[in-house]
Amino acid sequence: GAGVSQSPRYKVAKRGQDVALRCDPISGHVSLFWYQQALGQGPEFLTYFQNEAQLDKSGLPSDRFFAERPEGSVSTLKIQRTQQEDSAVYLCASSPWGLRRGRDGNTIYFGEGSWLTVV
């Protein structure tokens, strides 16, 4: 597609429920990022994929968070046993570049986000 697509746009989950958030990056983009953005804050890094390899998951806040990108394109962020503090916007971003510095300065392109509310 032309841009990064995320679904669902809005999700209300009951506490304890599992959720899955999908990201469809720009076609051909090597890098894929997940960020968490709490209300009124900047995005905080969760995890990074280069193709299908998850090279950095240091930002995942607990073992309830899991991300995958099995074929190097679409990615899913799964949150198990959701808690109220998980309420946030989950942003996916992609970039055409991998580890090396790209000519565009490693610009990353964001989707519109998945707004998760845990009640």
Add this chain to the structure above:
Amino acid sequence: GNSVTQMEGPVTLSEEAFLTINCTYTATGYPSLFWYVQYPGEGLQLLLKATKADDKGSNKGFEATYRKETTSFHLEKGSVQVSDSAVYFCALSKGGYGQNFVFGPGTRLSVLP
């Protein structure tokens, strides 16, 4: 580690006023610098960028110059419009991946007619 500091908001201006949003960074080496904008209910959109010292990024009337000597990348616009109301994020990238892309906390701008 790498970090970005922005002026605290919210910033409220009248239409056609001059805008400055300050941004300073801490990083080793030569990061690339970015401004992203987030309109209500939307994701982040790239506004402008600069990849080396003294570069000026510009887009939609906004400008920012990469100042290595002051480690700054202040955002400016000569005449703001109501449609510029949004949250503005300064960010840096060291290349590589993951935590090397760092965002500031954001500055909310409200432009009144």
